[in-house]
Amino acid sequence: MKKTKGFTLTRRAFAYPYVLFLLLFVVVPLVLILLNAFWVDGALSLDNFVEFFSDVTGLKVLENSLIIGFATTLLCLLIGYPTAYFLSKYHASSKVYVLLFILPTWVNFLIRTLSTKAIFLALGIELGMGTVVFGMVYNYLPYMILPLHTAISGIDKSLIEASHDLGANNLETFVKTILPLSWTGILSGITMVFIPSVSTFAISELLSNRQIFLFGDSIQTKFSQNMYGVGSVMSLVMLLLVVLFNLLVNRAGGNDDDVSRSML
Amino acid sequence: MKKTNDTSKIIEIKNVNKYFGAKPAVNNVSFSIKKGEFITLLGPSGCGKTTTLRMIAGFEKPTDGQILFNGEDITTVPPYRRNLNTVFQKYALFPHLDVFNNVAFGLKNKLIENGTKQKGDKTYQLYRKLTKAEISQKVERALKMVDLEDYGYRSVDSLSGGQQQRVAIARALVNEPEVLLLDEPLGALDLKMRKDMQLELKAMHKNLGITFVYVTHDQEEALTMSDRIIIMKNGVIQQIGTPKQVYDEPANAFVADFIGESNIFSGTMKSDFCVNFINHDFECVDKGFKRNEPIDVIIRPEDWVCVAKDDEKAQLQVKVSSCVFKGDHFLSTVNTVDEEENEIQIRDNIPKTEGDVVGLYVRPFDIQVMHKERIINTVEGEMVDDGVVEFCNGKFQCNTDLPIGTKVKVSIDFDDVVVHDDEEDGIIGATVVSSIYKGSYYQCIVRTDEYFDFFVDTEDDWLVGDRVGISVAQDKLIIEVLPDEED
DSSP states (O other), X not given: OOOOOSOOOOGGGGGHHXXXXXXXXXXXXXXXXXXXXXXXXXXXXXXXXXXXXXXXXXXXHHHHHHHHHHHHHHHHHHHHHHHHHHXXXXXXXXXXXXXXHHGGGGSOHHHHHHHHHHHHHHHTOOOSHHXXXXXXXXXXXXHHXXXXXXXXXXXXXXXXXXXXXXXXXXXXXXXXXXXXXXHHHHHXXXXXXXXXXXXXXXHHHHHTTTOSOOHHHHHHHHHHTTOHHXXXXXXXXXHHHHHHHHHHHHHHTTTOHHXXXXXX | OOOOOGGGEEEEEEEEEEEETTXXXXXXXXXXXXXXXXXXXXXXXXXXXXXXXXXXXXXXOXXXXXXXXXXXXOTTOOGGGSSEEEEOTTOOOOTXXXXXXXXXXXXXXXXXXXXXXXXXXXXXXXXXXXXXXXXXXXXXXXXXXXXXXXXXXXXXXXXXXXXXXXXXXXXXXXXXXXXXXXXXXXXXXXXXXXXXXXXXXXXXXXXXOOEEEEEESOHHHHHHHOSEEEEEETTEEEEEEOHHHHHHSOSSHHHHHHSXXXXXXXXXXXXXXXXXXXXXXXXXXXXXXXXXXXXXXXXXXXXXXXXXXXXXXXXXXXXXXXXXXXXXXXXXXXXXXXXXXXXXXXXXXXXXXXTOEEEEEEOGGGOEEEEOSOSSEXXXXXXXXXXXXXXXXXXXXXXXXXXXXXXXXXXXXXXXEEEESSGGGSSEEEEEEEEEEOSSSEEEEEXXXXXXXXXXXXXXXOOTTOEXXXXXXXXXXXXXXXXXXXO
């Protein structure tokens, strides 16, 4: 029998294009970032790290990013939870209402942000931290509502009845039953809002008239000024923050497989 | 008359109605439950039994009517302030809590009296929460009662159906409710497990001495466990009685058909103590009916006695058409030897050969005679055209020359209503709500979209819940002018 050598079309072959894509656009850039960060003038060095961590304005930008990230996430959760809760309570079967909340994401985010800016300017509202947070919440709210809505409408109604039956009033039922049962939704919502909002750029630039620089903007500037070393260090810091955050959220989700899978 | 002691009634339902939209789910239901009783709400699905239970639990509010608990009106009291607990159909255990915390859920919400406080001339009742030690002691005791002592730390998902069922019971009973509500709690268990749980529940009821309100569609379960059974159909109570009463003296053909096996025949009451059905006169113990009143007769399969065909006791001769061994008895189907060939079910211990002719007799007290619910369909309508009458939103051709606009009463015999398989073939659309075999034909009830029930005698067994069409032949409509209402 003749042994066929070389390429055979198996099911595994369908994964090759993506593997190639991953290599080219994820692995290679990561290696380049590491190289840029640690390789200074032909030798291993921590100079770039020293330069970044001794620069007060750079750290200030990082702080700004984190503050805006937390504020955006918190506001999205505070607005999104009641919205998702009442949507699933009164319109559980109707997808139309959910669609209304998702609809803004169908418009390109740059156009949305520019329009928001135009509205602020027309109303004579001064651009600053407030307007940036507003723009962030407006952009990322749907990503909070959607997982929450899915989680809350998935709660078996008889569990809520059982809670009432066992003497828990509406508030106690919410705290002891609905909240813990929608925990996975809360965690995915937080992840889906926090990570893009700390690393985003453009929204802050547009909505603060370039007064507020976020980490994302800062990285972009460094690279455009050919400061690859420091830019790479900042990218690494951001990457580390995201990984750290994911670990924290995973721990909060306990050993729930669904959560970990949706996070990573 | 027997004097009723009001303090012995723990729950009273007074003229309760519940509508979901225009659809009545529970229709003018009234009954009371005695303290310590095991009472069962029994009926086919959609009969309103679960809705009734949910109104007692507080998950649904009656459209009108009153629910009293120990004499107090609790109609609008929220479920968390009612001193009763529910075992849910699919257990409804909290997936985010382990077994211990599921059972402890109610105890953690509970406030107990903790002395009084004097302030000025007023005395205030003080309350406190249960301590951790108290909760843990009660939970352990409840888990022990359902044989799950060592399962406290387990997650509820890791338990089998039967174990989840026990946790659900422990979770309800640990709160020491005055009334335990059970909504088809054994529905998800397999047959063997069900039988065991039936006995265990019965034993628990006996030991605890609290009131059980049980909902089921399984008549055997109801007969085994209950002190009293409430049989419902289409939101209306059909009969309330002990298992023996509802079995031996069913109030109507529906109850007889639903509880156990029965032979149901249409007949006429010739005179006191004499009833005619399947073309024979039988001696019976019933009296007080009108002469020649059409009635329904019910005879349980085990009440027919089979003898030789020339035995002097034989009241009628029948031909055996089938005989099936059922483990502890034979179930035979026989037909009368006349042109009607009425079908009769017999249950006894004698094997019979197909095609044999045997004699049958029935003792007078085993014949249950009942008034018919209705003997003719009557509905109000209006003449809308020459020879066209409209009722139930359908226009029917008829043989009458009454002027347009006349209000009329339309009567249609049971066997003149024609049921069509295809809704489009009929003049009005309707849903089949029941079908009962009466020896040689089926009596169906079909309900129009306006909730008018047509009684239909038909050769075919229509599937309950099916959409059908109804029509009536032109010459079968009996039309009378409605007398003008005079003020």
